[in-house]
Amino acid sequence: MFRYGTANIISYNATFIVISAAAISFNFSVIVIPASLYGDPNLEFPTLNQTLSFALEISSPNDFDTLYSQDSSRGNTFKGLLYVPDIPPDNPCDTPALVPRNVTRKDDLPMDDLKLIAYAPLITPECSRVYMESAENDNVAAFIFYGVPETLSNGTDPRHDESYQYEYPVYYLDGAIGQPLMNKLAEYSGNMSEVHNEANLQTAGYDLRDFARIYAVISTRSTNPMPGLWLFLLVVVAVLLFIIGASSLLMHLCQFHYRRSLRRRIANGEVDLEGLGVGRITVPREFLAKFPVYVYIAETSSIQEPRAPPAAALPAPMEGSSEPKAPPAAEPEPEVEVSEQPPSSDLSSSPTQPPPTVTTTATTTTPARTTPIAVAPTHLGRGYSQTACPICLDDFIHQETTVRELPCLHVFHPECIDPYLETQSSLCVLCKQSCLPKGYVPIRLTNAIVRRERLMRRVRERSRSTAHDRHRSGGADGAVEMAESGGALFRWRVRRLRRQEQDLMGREALSRASLRRSGGAGAFEYRRSGTQGSRMQAAQSGRSHRGGEPVEDAVRPRSLAVMRDNDVATAREIRKHLAKSVAECLALGDTMLQTRISKGRKIRLRSLRY
Amino acid sequence: MSAASASLNRRLIQELHKSRTEQNPALTYLEPLDDSDLHHWHAGLRGTPDSPYEGGVWDVDIVIPDNYPLAPPTITFKTKMCHPNVHIESGEICLDLLKAEWSAAYTISSTMTAIQTLLTSPEPDSPLNVDAAALLRSGDTVGYESLVRYYVWRYAQKHEI
Incomplete structure (x- = not known):
């Protein structure tokens, strides 16, 4: 049985x-x-x-x-x-x-x-x-x-x-x-x-x-060469391998997607590449060669002087060398351009005159008709009136010096700016705006860069949302809330805000400097011409009112005035938040932190004055 | 190379000329150590007014590299300086302006102004002087300031002009 x-x-x-x-x-x-x-x-x-x-x-x-x-x-x-x-x-x-x-x-x-x-x-x-x-x-x-x-x-x-x-x-x-x-x-x-x-x-x-x-x-026949246990183990290993493979594939797909989206955002100019800290980014030669090179035309100093008396007072000694050129420039602008006709013919013979088509047309056609048009765009396109190269500190000589204009409209000696952009940085020396074209991704995007960018974006978003929260929840409420949530967190927030402000202030300082910097401790002299400034504003408000409009309109968007204004506005916002955080510090009795913050602000403001 | 060094010398002469004509309020003096060598300067840096550094004057050593406007100068404190971002022994300065954030548009004079600004806006998160940074980080501003005052009184006072 x-x-x-x-x-x-x-x-x-x-x-x-x-x-x-x-x-x-x-x-x-x-x-x-x-x-x-x-x-x-x-x-x-x-x-x-x-x-x-x-x-x-x-x-x-x-x-x-x-x-x-x-x-x-x-x-x-x-x-x-x-x-x-x-x-x-x-x-x-x-x-x-x-x-x-x-x-x-x-x-x-x-x-x-x-x-x-x-x-x-x-x-x-x-x-x-x-x-x-x-x-x-x-x-x-x-x-x-x-x-x-x-x-x-x-x-x-x-x-x-x-x-x-x-x-x-x-x-x-x-x-x-x-x-x-x-x-x-x-x-x-x-x-x-x-x-x-x-x-x-x-x-x-x-x-x-x-x-x-x-x-x-x-x-x-040994149709089953392995005993059951081995088969089972094999199946387990195979499943594990499949899981690993699948997850790895998924991960790679995700990373590829992230890289592609970062590339797209960089190409759209939404990401600040320099802020990513990916090392030195330089400008390739082929882009460098595309930046226009033209002959420097001195600004009409007689127009500027009444417009910006404090600025003109200081640079006056520096412009001693350009003094002889003042008389032709003293006339209103259209005449200035006409007066440039005779020299322009010998400009054409100068050897260093490659890319800008405008100038080459000037050489081929009769000077009497075309020179004003040829010179005008480059002349008008310039957003600033720089009198000296910020790198070598040499003065530009009217109608003689060849200058290279970067996308931010700052001008330099080509022999000064070219090595700098090629070997040191992709940013303008003066305003730190990137000289790379918008859709260009100069680096190999790695996963580390993607991760860093995401982290930075998240931090930025969080700080923005906290700033918003604070903005909403009003002073007294905010202070109470802060007191509840503990000093350490609050201090950390303030520090972060401070750093952000520092960052923005630095940028603002530079842009402000490039707007109306004059004399003082600075090594370079240039100011924004009053007439040009007003003209730009006019163009921004949608009215265009001069000859050579198409070129002007093409040049205008590059003026960056809008962007800079945005920046200043953001900086102002941040500073407002900072002031509020000082108030909150006071409410909390954290005087030490308060003095630190306000001192930092004061000093930074002072430094901006230079 | 000779052309580059010629342009470098021209720029340095320009800067020297300018520093002589226009006095930088942050500095007591700014000149080459030796008239024959434009690549080695020294300066006297004033402490920022309304700060614990007020009243002090620090000797600063400035070494200018061969590719100067493109690369930043090497600046060290010769007088003992108590600051979170300055090495107390070597006088080395930790300032992004002197490293990654350098721009060719800065001159020696404006760089010195930036260093003076650094005195009152220390960055204790990347310290070279750990003790001072620790004081600041723990929030002991009073202790930090008195420490700074002591160092000013002990080392930087004698240059008072």
């Missing part, structure tokens, strides 16, 4: 772990088991000489079939002595027509504990069940059925309507091979003396008392 249960469990397991041990070849041979030797079943028995006896090798897949395969824990090869399981003699399955009376039975095998392979005809499902049940008690390694003529199997094919619930694999041999094999099995059932070729065997030196039996070797 108990044994039956175990067998059931095992077979149950076997069906669940569907691991096929499909046969690939059958090998039948005759071995000799010495009659004297009883005992060790693992002993190797000599194979009977094949020329004298029987041997059969079946490897053609058409000749056999695997009906049911066992799990391969028993090994890939099934070996054993071939025999026909015993069934009750009155059972109709045991027909002498198929199974000869003297076929090798269990009793004919010399030892009980040898490995066995059962062999029987596949007549009907009932018969095979009877055979298999019998074989199970004999501890067989495998079962081989062979097909029989249809007349005996009642026309049914028992190969497919059978459920094999046994521990051993079941194979099927073609009837054409199976029946002769059965007959052979009947031949090798007694001892050597009864064997078919007995005389020859005796002459070959075999002892007639030995047993000759058919030994079957069934090679199975």
